[in-house]
Amino acid sequence: MLTFSNELKNSYKIPALIFAAITVIYLAGIVYPSLDLSLLTRVAIVVAPVAVSVSCFLISKNYNHSKVFGKSYFLLGLGHLVTFSGELVFFHYVDSLHFLEYTPVGDVLIFSGYPFTMAHIIINVRYFVEKLENFQKIMLVIIPGIILLGYSAVLMGSSFEDPGDFYYYLSFVTASSIVLGLATVAFTLFRQTALFTAWFVLLIGITIGTIGDVLYNYASTLGVYSFGDFSNVLWIASPLIMVYALYRHQKSI
Amino acid sequence: MNALDRIVAKGVRSMLEEDLGKTTYKKIEKEVYDVYGISVLEAVSDFSKLDLVLRKFFGKHTSNIESKIFKKILSVEQSTKNESIITIKDPGVAKTVFEAYGDPAKKTILDLLLYESKSIPEAIAKSKLPKASTYNRIKELIGDGLLTMVGFTNASDGRKVNEYSTTFNKTVFEIQDENISINANVNSRFLKDSFAYNSIYSL
Numbered sequence: 001m002l003t004f005s006n007e008l009k010n011s012y013k014i015p016a017l018i019f020a021a022i023t024v025i026y027l028a029g030i031v032y033p034s035l036d037l038s039l040l041t042r043v044a045i046v047v048a049p050v051a052v053s054v055s056c057f058l059i060s061k062n063y064n065h066s067k068v069f070g071k072s073y074f075l076l077g078l079g080h081l082v083t084f085s086g087e088l089v090f091f092h093y094v095d096s097l098h099f100l101e102y103t104p105v106g107d108v109l110i111f112s113g114y115p116f117t118m119a120h121i122i123i124n125v126r127y128f129v130e131k132l133e134n135f136q137k138i139m140l141v142i143i144p145g146i147i148l149l150g151y152s153a154v155l156m157g158s159s160f161e162d163p164g165d166f167y168y169y170l171s172f173v174t175a176s177s178i179v180l181g182l183a184t185v186a187f188t189l190f191r192q193t194a195l196f197t198a199w200f201v202l203l204i205g206i207t208i209g210t211i212g213d214v215l216y217n218y219a220s221t222l223g224v225y226s227f228g229d230f231s232n233v234l235w236i237a238s239p240l241i242m243v244y245a246l247y248r249h250q251k252s253i
Numbered sequence: 254m255n256a257l258d259r260i261v262a263k264g265v266r267s268m269l270e271e272d273l274g275k276t277t278y279k280k281i282e283k284e285v286y287d288v289y290g291i292s293v294l295e296a297v298s299d300f301s302k303l304d305l306v307l308r309k310f311f312g313k314h315t316s317n318i319e320s321k322i323f324k325k326i327l328s329v330e331q332s333t334k335n336e337s338i339i340t341i342k343d344p345g346v347a348k349t350v351f352e353a354y355g356d357p358a359k360k361t362i363l364d365l366l367l368y369e370s371k372s373i374p375e376a377i378a379k380s381k382l383p384k385a386s387t388y389n390r391i392k393e394l395i396g397d398g399l400l401t402m403v404g405f406t407n408a409s410d411g412r413k414v415n416e417y418s419t420t421f422n423k424t425v426f427e428i429q430d431e432n433i434s435i436n437a438n439v440n441s442r443f444l445k446d447s448f449a450y451n452s453i454y455s456l
Contacts, residue, residue, distance in 0.1 A: 063274030070274055127272070127321070128314040192312040253277050253310060 011197040015241040026233045048239035053080040055246045072123040079116025086110035114175035121182040136185045143181035169217035176213035198249035209238030256420040257447040259398025262297035264326035264343035300448035323449045347433040370418035
């Protein structure tokens with residue numbers, strides 16, 4: 001049987017590889033601007049959530065749509081399907097309608113994806129534990145709290161045109177950091193179970209996604225976001241790592 | 254092996270499938286077979302075995318999962334020193350009990366052992382039913398948990414043989430549409446070493 005540290009060593013390699021591969025492509029785009037990776041970036045950002053969605057639906061079916069795994073993975077898949085449609089609308093606004101400010105419909109759809117991810121985590125947590133321990137309750141508050149305070153503090157030192165932008169993008173950072181808090185708590189719960197690797201990899205994916213969200217919303221608040229932004233690397237890597245987490249989940253149980 | 258645990262065994266199997274899915278159930282089933290060489294149904298009857306396998310998968314959260322599963326199958330309505338009233342909520346489990354009481358031969362055996370415990374040969378002799386089929390039915394009733402071993406007695410040839418009594422002292426079936434639930438009076442001492450009962454009330 002694998003020990004805790006062995007499992008840890010074995011489970012971060014593929015996420016690291018995925019992240020490294022996408023970073024290399026990103027850096028290649030910077031070093032060789034003639035490569036023009038903007039189309040590839042757009043396609044990858046749109047397709048990556050679909051990959052999660054399809055994997056989730058397949059896993060949900062594999063678990064016979066059971067009350068815990070079947071239902072929770074179906075919801076996670078639905079959330080990423082909503083995110084996918086949001087990204088699609090976003091690029092339609094930006095590329096076809098040349099709409100450079102808010103893309104309300106797209107943003108609402110992207111925002112709607114977060115509650116589904118939260119539901120996925122909550123269903124799993126609630127089935128396995130009756131009551132959270134105190135340190136887990138604290139983590140649920142501390143993690144989003146630190147992210148939001150840090151994000152706000154950095155932005156307060158910067159100058160931006162419309163204060164409304166700050167609150168608009170803050171809502172996305174809030175939702176994303178709550179997801180990260182929940183995922184961290186779930187990871188601590190599944191530490192000594194067969195689901196350890198799956199939740200560890202999922203946590204890596206969600207952490208990368210949250211960092212991506214923070215960077216994107218920071219850049220958007222300041223009005224400096226572009227398709228060359230590093231947040232795109234994180235946004236593409238995060239769902240792909242989540243797909244690997246799903247694979248590990250159905251392999252382990 | 255506890256009689257009440259035998260009764261709820263079928264329900265545990267279906268609950269595991271319902272909550273975690275067939276794939277997970279198959280993995281648990283395989284692990285039970287690899288470790289103990291028995292089926293999940295047998296492992297549920299001797300619950301410590303299934304518990305150990307579940308702990309391999311779910312660690313310390315196993316107790317919570319077990320408690321949730323058992324709570325869906327049965328509840329204890331009233332409990333006194335001598336007798337407890339339980340409700341079997343799981344339709345599958347209730348149906349198995351209902352079918353046993355619906356079988357005339359099994360009903361005769363259950364009635365015979367209701368107030369007085371007897372050994373298998375004694376029960377067969379008193380039932381006045383065909384020996385071979387009665388023996389098989391008694392075995393089925395023991396397997397389903399409806400008969401409980403309560404002690405020993407000496408057979409006519411001096412051998413020490415087990416004595417059995419019914420697990421339920423009184424059984425009331427409630428049929429609503431296609432669902433059956435059961436209210437049953439159980440001797441409280443049968444509950445004491447029941448894994449199902451203890452996992453509901455230990456948390």
